[in-house]
Amino acid sequence: MAYHAALIELMAQHNSFCFKFLILDTPKQHEIHNDDLNQYIKALKVLCVQQSVQVVFSTTEYHYEGDNQDMEWNPKYQGEKQLMFLKNEF
Numbered sequence: 634m635a636y637h638a639a640l641i642e643l644m645a646q647h648n649s650f651c652f653k654f655l656i657l658d659t660p661k662q663h664e665i666h667n668d669d670l671n672q673y674i675k676a677l678k679v680l681c682v683q684q685s686v687q688v689v690f691s692t693t694e695y696h697y698e699g700d701n702q703d704m705e706w707n708p709k710y711q712g713e714k715q716l717m718f719l720k721n722e723f
Contacts, residue, residue: 634665634673641677645684654687670695 637657644650674690674697681688682702690697693715699705708716 634670638673638677641680645680650684650686653685654689655681656689656691658691665695667695671697 708718710720
């Protein structure tokens with residue numbers, strides 16, 4: 634995550650954002666403390682607001698408390714270990 638944060642920050646500093654949205658997945662959530670992840674997401678949000686970039690963030694163990702500018706989508710189909718967005722018809 635530090636590598637991605639550094640790349641995003643460099644692009645913002647040099648006005649080289651060639652995209653308007655990011656899709657992120659939480660890597661190895663069991664190795665990242667929720668407080669650290671929360672600080673990362675909040676800092677990313679500040680940067681994205683400044684640069685008019687939208688973030689789609691996927692996580693299973695961490696829950697972000699957003700504000701009125703955020704939207705949360707939750708899966709509704711039962712999976713083996715967690716809820717899923719796609720339904721298994723087999």
